[in-house]
Amino acid sequence: MEAMPYTRSLLANGMAIGFHAKAAPPTVTMPRLKAMVSGAIGGFLDVAMNFNTQAMLDDNLLGQFFKIGWKMVMLGDETWLKLFPGLFLRHDGVSSFFVKDTVHVDQNVSRHLGYELSRDDWDFLILHYLGLDHVGHIGGRNSALMAPKLREMDEVVKMIHMNSILNQKNDEGQTLLVVVSDHGMTESGNHGGSSYEETDSLALFIGVKNNISDDFLSTHNIIHQVDIAPTLALLFGVPIPKNNVGVLIAEIFGYLSEDQQMKALELNSWQLLRLLQAQIPGLSCRNYPRDGLRDDQDFRIAKCSGSMEAMFCCLYTNAALLQKSWMYKEISRSNSREDYTSTVVAYYEFLRTASEWLSHRATDKPVRLLTVGIAAMLLSCLILLSLLFHTCKEVYLREQSLFDLESIKQTWYLDETFVLGVVLILIVSMASSSMVEEEQYIWHFVASTLNLLLLRKTIKCPTGAGAQDLHSSSKGKNKISFCRLSSISVVLISGRILRGWHQGGVNWTNLPDISKWLEQAGTDNVKSIQLVSCLLVMSLSLCVLFLFGFNMKFVLVIGFSFLMSGLLVLQHFVKHQDGMFASSSCSTTTLVQIIYAIMGISTFGTVVALPWFVRFSTSEMGLSHDLYMSTSVPNEVQNNTLLVKLRESLYLVGWEYISFWCLLQLLLQQTINSMTIVLLLVQILASMLYFSYSGLHQKQWVEIAALYFLGMAGHFALGNSNSLATIDVAGAFMGISNHSTVLSGILMFIITYASPMLFILSMVMYVSVKDTSCLPSLVNADSTQLLKLMLGFPCLVPLGLNSILLTAYTIVLLIMRNHLFVWSVFSPKYIYVCTTTICVYMGVSVVATTVTYTYWVLGLKKKMLGHHHLR
């Protein structure tokens, strides 16, 4: 506040009135602008529209001004231009999506200011400064750039105020300067949620006379953001926008005479009553007894109670009656101050009640569409589940007939029951607002419990592969069981570290966690951790690649391209030590674009080209496929070769997906998250090791569910939560040279869904390492059968889980639609749930396409080879 001395002095001198304007969630720019000009509270989906603004068609202030022939000028955020195309006499839009720039966005506005102030051909001037928001996004509330930016804003206020004071002397009209902010920001500078800091915005009216004492303002200076619209409309004498739910701000009208103020209140009440009548079809206040009209001297005020409709009518009738009586008295010159006050109080009571009720049910619900939607969701959920059930039945019947295992017939497995129980727990927890806020606890808890159960199972039957490798030596068995035990322990330990990385959630964010501790340790340490984790990711990935070195030149090519992009990422880190402020330079962008290009080309190239480079020759069968040899049965060499080759290629492709995705995340994520990426990679690799040895004792769907749980736990470990405020906006402009909504949206999606996507992409590798000893026996099975067995679970389990959660949450949201927290807690979570669905569907289709394509190409090549040999 010390940064704005001039504005402070205006407030102190009574030349301005300031308010805390409480903004409704979602606290992002576009819905807030709409709220301020139309007084309506928009739907929550406006957040999504925030990225793709369309013209505002509802009744609003600017439209009203335009109708009465005002000339308007707009400088600043181009959201205004998209919302109100064609309304402005002159405009200069600035893109709001390039958050790294804090200087030019404001210079671009201020450079026109002198010119515009010297002209008098406009009636309404809008200046939308973006710099303050960008400073917050980059450095948070306490950023070093904050004070200079506030001072700059103070200078702007001073300049305009001086000018408007001068104008007032030789002009007949008055000038009103309104300084508002669309939303507040959290401690870290983000916004979108509904915490006090985010919803606390500013409304400052400079240039209205007021005679209000300071102590009144210090207690009564909280309004709603929507109140700005009716206030401005009444001040300028245009109709209040139809959908307004705000109430005029009494303090601003202090300079008007009593009956003018009364008229303003009456107009506002009429408008709200009409809106109420639109919402409640049967509402008409005609039939209320109006006996007060007849004897004006003492009418009685009904005590208002009962149903909502009766309440509104009663409150309104009271106010109208009081006003009538006051006007009657005024005519007879017998009115008193008391009557006036009681009328005003009655009006405000009606206005406040109506406004509150209206803002809680601001949206209308198309019932039919909703029913159809839910029916479709339920149907798709049922279809997925029945598919899953059938695959399950088929696979386990086959296994039973193949191996005649006693253990398969055991009826009750703890881990399977647990997975089903988890689904129930998740559904139940969705109905509680605090559980939605603190969802990360559930996922961490559930993921580590499932892993503990797997650990217990490993101890229970140490030789996972079970009956079919009874012939192998006890030493090998010990080694395998040790491998499995240690890998699952690694998963557990890294899971625990991940849990401690970000405190997350809403209520306990102030508790200490590893990321806060590192940030306190200083930027240098964080930077070195970033470098170390980059090196770790590279060395781990290369190790895993060459550990199973299939003597192929292709492996070298892939390794080289990975190494190159890794080194480029490293260079990017080293070069930009002070990544905060000056990283929008040209060379950085080019470097990042080069990295994107290399990653994209090599990933896509590998997926497409790899199967064509696989060579079939019988001599290669002798190579040491240490993972697979134990399971391959010699008399089915032909089919085996295909299968072995398929698994080799899938292993490479899966590795490629995982390691390039990790590298991309290292580049995009916040510096503090780099070690988290390493831990996620470690978790994946350890799980793969564990699952490759687990054999038939573990049901596949349990393993895939475990991966899915780990992915969701990792999602929260990266600092995400169910509030929109945790979305990392600054990272979404990495390597984008000019503003593009689509590109930055994609990057934002990649950053936010890093972990679930990583775990779904790892399904390709999972398919390749999984012991599929039941598959080779399908000598004469057609390819669809084989693909179904390989792909069935990795695709259906994530889809099924996600579909259950989506459907359940939609129903929960419908039930909770009148809940107090529906806008602040449940709606943001719904956006996350929907986006998770998109993420799962994209990941699953990538997995399915990859596996199918590889299988198809390999089959084709083998057939060609067979023809060749025959000839």
Add this chain to the structure above:
Amino acid sequence: MKQKKNIEMAAKPSLKAISKAEALVVHLISGFGLVVAFWVAHNVHSISLTSHPSHTLRLIWVFECPAVILLYSRYRKDHERCSYFKAVGRGLLGLPAGALINALGAIVLGAPAGIQYLPKTINWSLVMSLFTIVPAASVFGSSWTDWQRIFAFTKQVSYPQPIEPVDYMICLPAHGAVIGAWFGAFPMPLDWERPWQEWPICVSYGAIVGYLVGIVASLGFMLVRQHVKGD
């Protein structure tokens, strides 16, 4: 049935048979230990689990420890080769070992690992150890197959053993305590702002409730089994 049991008895040193009444007494005494601990905490030290979790948990394990170890050592499995004092020694060894396992499990599941929580975690895991590991340590010692049978329900293919009454007495309360503690962790992240939501208070309550339910269930199982046998 009788024949089969005789063969096993020959194959393995038998368990000392345990009757319904004995089981009831054992369970009553271990339940009584809990009651005494809470009584002392409330009336002598005038503290409760919620106000002084660390102290109260210490009282619980101090009172519960002799009861559990001394009682369960009487039912040691290898009765001939193992003296009573050796079984007690095994139980005493099992106490810190089990505490370590429980503490690790809790931390992996998300118990706070900060240094200020260390006394609470230690005392809690000692209590959990008495509920879960110590009885088994006293009875089975280092017989790995028995441990597997109790805690992982592994069916031995080579010689299927019938479930002994003492198995119920160890297995069900132990599992009850663990499951109770697991469910007890659920209120912790909620924003009710109650003092008992702190680690490890509600987890301890959950564990104690689960333990008591396990005791009742084990008595019930024994009754049902005896009934079936009688028929």
